[in-house]
Amino acid sequence: MQITSAQRLDDGVLERAFTLGGIPGLLWTPEGASASAPVPLILLGHPTLGLRRMYPRLVARARHSAAEGFATATIELPGSGDRPGWPALDRARADLRRAMQAGEPVSDESVDALILPLVDKAVPEWQAALDAFLSLPEIGGPVGYSGGVISIGIRLAVVEPRIVAAGLFAGSLVPRTMFEEARRVTVPLHVLLQWDDEGNDRQAALDLFDAFGSKEKCLHANMGGHTGVPQFAGEAAVRFFTRHLKGVRAVRPAADVS
Structure with a gap:
């Protein structure tokens, strides 16, 4: 991991930009984090909007997490932001956008073409970044995952x-095959759902939540559209991670993905 810039934010959070195998990313650590x-x-x-466009929301989440004693990090997704273009993904995204704008149903094939290649490429990159x-x-760990793309999280x-x-x-x-993977998820889950999200099929989201195999899973549903997530929803998510990441022994060995 090559650090390309570093700055201390006004609340003491250390923000470092980096590249890892040509992939840009950002790492935030709270003041006081050290080897000891x-x-x-x-x-x-x-x-998949690019780190530059997502930065204001990402840094806000990072600051909120740092206040509770967590480091946070992210990487640029394949075909997004400053990374090389991915024509197949661009075509799939354009096809899906056209269908949604025309009020047509989105086919399973379109969803698969957009999401499955992204998951297959992004997940090993996330794991390599986690090693770094x-x-x-x-x-020191332990580690949580927060946000979307939900299929990557699954x-x-x-x-x-x-x-x-x-x-x-x-x-x-969410591709239908991801529902099968969801049944294999066993870690505690906190799922955020905007009840009136104009770009989301509420029933499909509820069906996915039902499919998760975790014994502990919480659905945090709020009224409002995609951009109307209330502040207290973020606070609830931080409390969830405080319960599950603090006081838990770190697991450092890399995953066996052979």
């Missing part, structure tokens, strides 16, 4: 044993 006082880590998932984050002396929760809890942002563009 390592902190747990939350991976910040986000939609946990090699830093000031980050796959990570299944294949990555270092992730001990996940807070997922509900979305309906």
Whole structure:
């Protein structure tokens, strides 16, 4: 991991930009994190809009988490932001957008073409980044995953044993095969659902929540559209991670994905 810039934010949070195998990313650590006082880590998932566009929301989440003693980190998703274009993904995204704008049903084939290649490529990248984050002396684990793309969160929760809890942002563009993977998820879950999300099929989101195999799973539903997430919903998510990441022994070995 090559650090490309570093700055101390006004609340003491250390923000570092980095590249890892050509993939840009951001890492935030709270003031006081050190080799003698390592902190747990939350991976910040986000939609495929690019880190530059998502930065204001990501840094707000990072600051909120740092105030509770967590490091946070994120990476640029394949085909997004400053990474090379991915024509197949762009075509799939355009096809899906056209269908939604025309008020047509979105086919399973369109969802599969958009989401499955993204998950297959992004998850190993997240795991490589996690190796790098946990090699830093000031980050000791355990690890949580927070955000979307929800299918990436599902796959990570299944294949990555270092992730001990996940807070997922509900979305309906979920391939049917991911429902089978959801049944294999066993870590504690906190799922955020905006009840009136104009781009989300509420019933599909509820069906996915029902499919999760976790013994502990909580659905936090709020009235309002996609951008109307209330502040207290974020506070509830942080409390969830405080319960599950603090006082838990770190798991450092990398996942066996052979």
